[in-house]
Amino acid sequence: MAEFPIPATEQDFHANFAQLKPRMNNTEALYESSRCLFCFDAPCIKACPTGIDIPQFIRQINSGNVTGAAKTIYEANYFGNACGKVCPTEVLCEGACVYNLQDVKPIEIGRLQSFATRQVMDSNQHLFKPGKPNGRKVAIIGAGPAGISCACELRALGFEADVFEAKAQPSGLTVYGVAPYKITNEEVLAEMDYLQAQFGYRVHYHSPITTRQELQALEEAYDAIFLGIGLGGTNSLHLPGEDRQNCVGAVEFIEQLRQHHHRVAVGRKVIVLGGGNTAMDAASESARLGAEDVLLAYRRGKDEMGAYDFEYDLANSVGVKGLFNVAPIEIVGNGRVEGVRFVRTQTLDGQVQVVAGTEFVESCDMVIKATGQAKQVSFLRHIPGLELDRNGRIVADAYSGQTTNPQYFASGDARNGGAEVVNAAAEAKVAARGIHAYLLGQ
Known part of the structure; x- marks a missing residue:
């Protein structure tokens, strides 16, 4: 017997796919933030790939400075709201919480993070603005967590940024590939609108870059190109009958x-x-x-x-x-x-x-x-001098994101082989700063 009834309406669907990390109200956030010990040399910070100052933003929530908490989060991670919901916090920040050593429930860091960021999104409080224009332009291929994070950081540094996305919506797997009980489409797209309104990068939807000619046009029009292309479709098992319906x-x-x-x-x-x-x-x-x-x-x-x-x-x-x-x-x-x-x-x-x-x-x-995703090797071979490792991942410098073709930089799944949204966001900020150093010598 089925555990869930077949959903016939949108209401049924949302009932079956109820959020695992529902939004906190003010009272819940105040209580939960009061439990934090504000550890010195906090292990939760070390466990976060973006290095968010978690005790700091929790203290800010507890003191009523929710806007300050959101800024602390977003300064480290442009996907702050999404990561509060889709990150495997159980094995990252919350898994590192010192309460685990005492058999006490760890602080609900993810829900507190989403609480603070959602407050500023709903009130449309802008926390950032573009930097002073520096006259340089960067093309970004892919509007996933890596591409959008890179675009935000580049705009903060004064670059023009054009994002080329094959699909109709931004945020990559966050909207196309994460289970609906982790985050809703509305929440994902609200954060994307919030970021774009502040930083002013341009996104060209339904604009796949697939050929050598299209890449060459970008190489001639832009000073640098960022690859945030992620991975491809599901790997084939090459089994007899794999083409059967269903x-x-x-x-x-x-x-x-x-x-x-x-x-x-x-x-x-x-x-x-x-x-x-x-x-x-x-x-x-x-x-x-x-x-x-x-x-x-x-x-x-x-x-x-x-x-x-x-x-x-x-x-x-x-x-x-x-x-x-x-x-x-x-x-x-x-x-x-x-x-x-x-x-x-x-x-x-x-x-x-x-x-x-x-x-x-x-x-x-x-x-x-669910047999893994294919690397986009055939596309990447259109880029002269771009080195891939034996597994088809882009080879890039760990400190700058620069590839073996110096005009190209990369982060996200195409580079790391498939990790979390938070990893892509962290790598992309590094790559944006690498582009800044490469183009402006800083």
Whole structure:
């Protein structure tokens, strides 16, 4: 029996996908901020990739200076509101909270962060403005967390910034790829509008950059180019039957869900292939869309999954079941998905090995492949002198973000191979300052 009814309306959808970190009211924020010990040399700051001064902004909330708290957050992380909701705070700032050592619930840092930033967004209090124009122009490819963060920092430094985005909306995976129970589309886009109104960068939507000719035009028109292109679609497993109807990639499935909500249908029994955080999201989302059974199938053991423990626990809490040490070898069916043929596996010396004679078929009517995202290698090969590592990631200097083609800088998933929104935001600020040093010698 399904854990959730099939959502028929937008109201049903929001009920099934209720926010995991709902917005605090003033009383909740005052109480929660009063619990902070304001640690010297606070471990929560060290655990944050953007280095937000967390005790400082919590103290500001507690003293009634919510605007000051928001500025403290945004000075470190331009995706301050989104990161308060989508960051894996359980293993970052909140995971480092000293209360964990005392078996006391850690400070709800993420919710406090979203509380402060949402206050200034709703009241339209501008905290920043562009820097004095320096006469230089930078093209940014991709309006995801890396691209938008880079644009904000460049504008603060006085550069003109043009962002070229293939899709219709900004913020990349924050609006297209994050589970709806973590953040809503409205919240994401409100922060994007808030930032653009302050910094004044330009975004050109429906403007994919895909060819050598288009890149060359940017090289001639701009002083530097920033690559915030992220990753591509779901990797193929190259299995027989992978092209059957109702066998979809997790990235594509989640994008459809974020854009079309209750109009996305799932099967009665869904098998999700994978063991990462995206697999957990896809499985949990399937259950919330009304699937009667959701099975998470992974080729290694439960303890070897790449997903955070709390993400698996979340999926498990909505009825998702785990099937471990199994590898898919065929998607079976007659035109449509009817099941997955698996073989059992074992891990020996870190290597997955097939156990002979253990094949079986698990019936289902939908398969979601959460098998990682492809690198955009074919596009990146259009850039002369750009070096990629053996895994297809852009090679860039850690202190400036500059690539082996000096006109190009990069950060985000295309460079780190796939991390969190907060990592992209942190890297992008570094790259913007690298561009500043490269073009102005500062």
